[in-house]
Amino acid sequence: MAITVKQMMDAEEDGLKKFLLEDGRASYASRPAQSRGRIFAEDASKTRTDFQRDRDRVIHSRAFRRLKHKTQVFVYHEGDHFRTRLSHSIEVAQVARSLARILYADEDLAEVCALAHDLGHTPFAHVGEDALKECMLPYGGFDHNDQTLRVVTYLEQRYPLFDGLNLTWESLEGLVKHNGPVIKKDGKQKELQFTLNRLKDETDLMLDTYASIEAQIAGISDDVAYNSHDIDDGLAAGFFMLDDLKDVPFLYEIVEKTRAQFPDAEEGRLRGQVVRELMGYMIADVRAETVRRLLELNPQSPDDIRHADKQMVAFSAEMEENDQLLRRFLWDRFYLHKHVARIRFKVYKVVQGLFAAFMEFDRALPRDWRKSIENVPKGMTPDDWRARVVADYIANMTDRYAIKTHRELFDPYADIG
Numbered sequence: 001m002a003i004t005v006k007q008m009m010d011a012e013e014d015g016l017k018k019f020l021l022e023d024g025r026a027s028y029a030s031r032p033a034q035s036r037g038r039i040f041a042e043d044a045s046k047t048r049t050d051f052q053r054d055r056d057r058v059i060h061s062r063a064f065r066r067l068k069h070k071t072q073v074f075v076y077h078e079g080d081h082f083r084t085r086l087s088h089s090i091e092v093a094q095v096a097r098s099l100a101r102i103l104y105a106d107e108d109l110a111e112v113c114a115l116a117h118d119l120g121h122t123p124f125a126h127v128g129e130d131a132l133k134e135c136m137l138p139y140g141g142f143d144h145n146d147q148t149l150r151v152v153t154y155l156e157q158r159y160p161l162f163d164g165l166n167l168t169w170e171s172l173e174g175l176v177k178h179n180g181p182v183i184k185k186d187g188k189q190k191e192l193q194f195t196l197n198r199l200k201d202e203t204d205l206m207l208d209t210y211a212s213i214e215a216q217i218a219g220i221s222d223d224v225a226y227n228s229h230d231i232d233d234g235l236a237a238g239f240f241m242l243d244d245l246k247d248v249p250f251l252y253e254i255v256e257k258t259r260a261q262f263p264d265a266e267e268g269r270l271r272g273q274v275v276r277e278l279m280g281y282m283i284a285d286v287r288a289e290t291v292r293r294l295l296e297l298n299p300q301s302p303d304d305i306r307h308a309d310k311q312m313v314a315f316s317a318e319m320e321e322n323d324q325l326l327r328r329f330l331w332d333r334f335y336l337h338k339h340v341a342r343i344r345f346k347v348y349k350v351v352q353g354l355f356a357a358f359m360e361f362d363r364a365l366p367r368d369w370r371k372s373i374e375n376v377p378k379g380m381t382p383d384d385w386r387a388r389v390v391a392d393y394i395a396n397m398t399d400r401y402a403i404k405t406h407r408e409l410f411d412p413y414a415d416i417g
Contacts, residue, residue: 015295016104026104028299028312030212036169039153039202040162050168051108057165058112062158063119063151064089069398070118071125083229085118085125091229092117095221095283096214099313102287105213112167113174113218120147122395123402124347131351132391139387146193147395148175153199155392173205174215178222180311182207194388209306216305216313223315224282227326232275234334242270248329250322254278285319350406351394357409358390364409369393 019026032049045053058064067086083091093114100110121144122128129144136142152175153164176182176196192200200207210216231251234240245252254277258270265273290313297312299305305312315323334340358365362373369389376385397405 015291019294019299020104024104025106028213028294028302028305029105030109030170030214030302031106032108032168034302038166038168040166042166049108051106051112051170054112054165054167054171055108055115057167058116058119058152061119061151061156061165063156063396064115066396066398067118067121069400070121070123071399083233085121088225088229089115089118092218092221092225095224095279096218099217099221099283099286100214103213103217103290103313105217109170109174109212109214110217110221112171113178113215114221116148116152116167116171116175117178117218117222118144118148119151120144120149120395122147122351123397123399124344124351127344127348128351128402131348132355132394135352135355136387136391139384139391140194142391142395143193144395145175145179146195147392149193149199150195150392153195155396169203169205170212170214172199172203173211174218176205177207177209177211178215178219180211181209184208206306210308210311211306212302213305213312216311220286220313220315223323224279224286227323227330228275228279228282230330230334231278231326232271234330235271237339239337239339240333242267242274244333245329248322248326250281251278251326254281282315282319282323285316286313289314289316289319347399347402350402353406353410354394354397354402355390358393359387362386362390365390365393 016026019028021027023031025031030051032051035050038050044050048056064086067089068084070085071083093111096110096114097107099105100107122132124131129142133142149172151164152167152172156164159166182192182196191197196205196207199205211219231245235242242255245255251274255270255274258273258277259265262270262273293310293312293314297304297308299308299312314320362370365373369392372389372392373386376382380388394402
């Protein structure tokens with residue numbers, strides 16, 4: 001007799017229960033009471049755990065609020081219903097909390113890593129990062145993950161006693177290593193990114209190990225969210241139709257089953273159901289594969305997860321192939337669509353123009369940013385530091401503020417008369 005989905009999930013649940021401890025979490029879960037602490041020591045909160053406090057600091061940060069006007073694919077003026085970095089981060093956090101709950105991990109830490117993972121993104125999604133990365137090649141490079149670390153350790157300046165948000169070690173680790181170790185086991189590594197290179201002298205983030213299971217959950221939740229929701233946005237924009245998903249066989253099976261289940265549903269409702277089924281399909285696969293890997297490893301502590309020889313939270317080999325096929329479809333039919341390509345061309349020029357203008361004439365920067373340029377850190381050249389401050393300023397911008405600033409700088413009739 002073939003095993004049913006319910007029987008399979010019950011078996012997974014039974015397998016996970018062997019790891020449960022008295023507090024309701026698994027032996028491999030992170031616990032705020034066992035945190036390695038913060039770079040700047042603080043008294044504990046009377047009402048929140050350390051991870052809950054981290055989450056609240058992220059949510060109340062200016063960088064998090066700015067995500068409302070930073071886009072995923074579409075620029076802000078193209079419609080009110082497409083995803084922004086803010087809505088995406090909330091959706092990733094929802095998936096992460098769900099996965100953490102069913103894997104008996106710490107939901108709050110998974111949520112912190114999910115909510116904070118895009119704080120360093122530039123305006124105009126990945127094309128903005130590509131443009132800024134090219135501008136920063138002679139000055140130490142630019143990477144949105146490293147910029148996120150820079151936001152939470154330096155750029156947010158709202159607390160009297162420290163720069164940044166002073167997040168716990170575990171939250172910082174999650175932002176740095178949610179995609180795997182930075183230093184390979186053989187010791188080989190690329191040159192560390194700017195912020196991480198400076199931070200390594202302040203705290204040891206164990207760069208040659210994997211991250212906590214909560215950070216890994218946040219990392220794969222990002223994949224689940226943006227793949228499924230980019231399908232939703234692409235369909236909503238009319239860049240492709242449900243029938244075009246025949247190019248992604250596993251996804252078209254979901255389309256056909258949904259149509260059979262709801263034969264009279266209109267296209268918009270079908271689209272919503274297909275996206276929900278896709279997310280459920282991917283989450284179920286992650287759960288099954290993660291349980292398999294956990295049972296194989298038999299971890300008795302969070303550090304057992306860190307010192308494993310592979311990620312514990314992952315897609316199955318079959319789902320990994322499906323995921324790559326889905327990404328190729330999205331690149332071909334969505335990200336490289338003529339409309340998107342033309343917008344990409346425009347905003348690429350916007351970012352490059354802003355960088356060149358501020359490098360040439362820093363008097364155009366706000367006063368506090370000009371003051372930052374004057375305080376060159378030890379070991380940096382004035383040119384490298386100027387470029388870093390300019391990159392910080394541009395990366396902080398929302399889509400609409402970047403467009404407004406570019407117009408003010410390059411349109412000779414802007415704000416005149």
